[in-house]
Amino acid sequence: MNHLLTGRYAVHLIDSLLQGTAPENKPEEISFEDLYRLSVFHNVSTMCLSALKKTDQEIEPELLKKWENRSALSTGQSMTQLHERKSIYEALEENKIDYLPLKGCLLKDMYPDPNYREMSDLDILIREKDADQIKSLMENMGYTCDAFRQYVHDGYYRKPFMHVEMHYRLLSEEHFRIHSWDVTHGDFFFNPWKYAHKAEGCRYCFDEDDLYVYLIMHLAKHYLGSGAGIRQFTDLYYLNQNLHLDKDAVYEKLDQFGLKEFCITAEHLVETWYQGREPDEKTSEMESVVFRSGSYGTQDISLNRQMDKYEKEHSSSTFLAHYMRERLFPSYDELKNQYPGLRDHPERLPVYWTKRILTKGVQAVPQKLKDAKAISRILKERKGK
Structure with a gap:
């Protein structure tokens, strides 16, 4: 292709x-x-x-039928998500529980047809103190909780395709560590309710500048990790069409994390797509990554980015051993989000390493072998360049 x-x-x-x-x-x-x-x-x-x-x-008729079936399935999923979004909001309102819609929950309404904006899950910010009550509500609505107090959000699933994430925070300290973002400026992401404003009833919202900064940070997290695709960048077009932004203030906030230029390049790329702006070297380079990324990024992009970072201080020949060690023995900052019991007891890190290996080790073996093969292949490709 x-x-x-x-x-x-x-x-x-x-x-x-x-x-x-x-x-x-x-x-x-x-x-x-x-x-x-x-x-x-x-x-x-x-x-x-x-x-x-x-x-x-x-x-071709066969391809057209497959495409139409895919589109119908996507539209059906979207309509179900919109119905469930309304039901969840109503349940939260009835129980006097504060909530703040995030990401696709907001972006869907900015598109000319909400069904155009495909998404995998609903994202809602909640207060952590309400997590137990919300768990009961979601289970009463037929959802199964598949992750509770293990990360920055709780996860809920209901067949055939409903996924809901109830977030306590916008990003974790681990995200900041991975991307070398200054954690001293991360209060908005770690304590977002301090910056929320009541909209109506129990529903809250962020200032438009803060919302935009969050979504740029979220985009950067994916793009700088395994990649981000056309849909996420098209979201930028609609954000800029619908929000009244103070770009100087936005860029100043993003500059604290070294993301001002990333944001400007991303905006320029979207303008080349949808507003006739002439491309330049930076937008062309970003565009190439975007087209190869897809909605959720790829393993190859993720591994190449990790190798680039590792090679600044080490030999690429030792990357495979380093990668496998990191996967088997994650840092305290990474594991504390998965195991809340570790948060106040960092000295128990070896215990949680053992627990993780015993509970996930066997299931993870096929993926680890796949990772090792991918790393070996990419190392050969990089040597051949």
């Missing part, structure tokens, strides 16, 4: 849908099969198909 040409045509389709214009026909160099695969990879298949249907291009 030519990721660059296919990605740019997918973006053109989305742009035509947003602008209400008829898209051009696809370049001969790309196939509809590749376009379908990329649109699914980036969770923009519904938008791409909706735009394609405004052209006179003929898609």
Whole structure:
């Protein structure tokens, strides 16, 4: 697949849908099969198909049926999410529990059709003191709790595809450590309720500048980790269309984490896609990563980024041993989010290493072998360059 040409045509389709214009026909160099695969990879298949249907291009019947089925499934999932979002909000209101919608819960409403904005889960900020009561509410609504007080959020699942994350914090200290962000400026992310404002009833919101900073940080976390795709960057377009931002204040806050230039480049990339801005070297480089990332990033991007960081101080030949050691024996900062009992007892770290290996070791073996093979392959590729 030519990721660059296919990605740019997918973006053109989305742009035509947003602008209400008829898209051009696809370049001969790309196939509809590749376009379908990329649109699914980036969770923009519904938008791409909706735009394609405004052209006179003929898609192979078998592929068209597969695409339409995928779009129908995505639309059905979206409608279920919207219904469940309303039900959860109502349950929280009835029980006088404060909540603050995050990420896709907000972004869906910024798109011309909420069903265009595909997402995997609902994200809601709660007060940690309400976690037990919310757990009972969610279980009464038919959800199963699959993660409770193990990280920065509690996770809930209900068949066939409903996932809900109830967050206590926006980001963890571990996220800051991984990306070398200054933790002394992280209070908004660790104690977000201090910055929340009542909107209506029990619903709260952030100032628009703070909301934008959070979403840029969240985007950067993914992009600088395993990658971020077309959908996440398209969100930036809608944020800038819908929010009244003080960009000087936003950039000043992001500069505390070394992310001002990242934000500006990301904004410029979106402007090249949807507002006719001329690309430059920085946006072209970012675009290449975005098209290869998909909605949730890839293992190759993640491993290459980790290797780049490791090679600044060590030899790449020792990376595999380092990586496996980090996976088997994570740091205190990483494990304290998974095991709350460790938070006040860092001296018990070896005990939790053992517990983790005993409970997850056998199940994790196939993934560890897969990781080792991927690292060996990437090391060979890097040596060959």
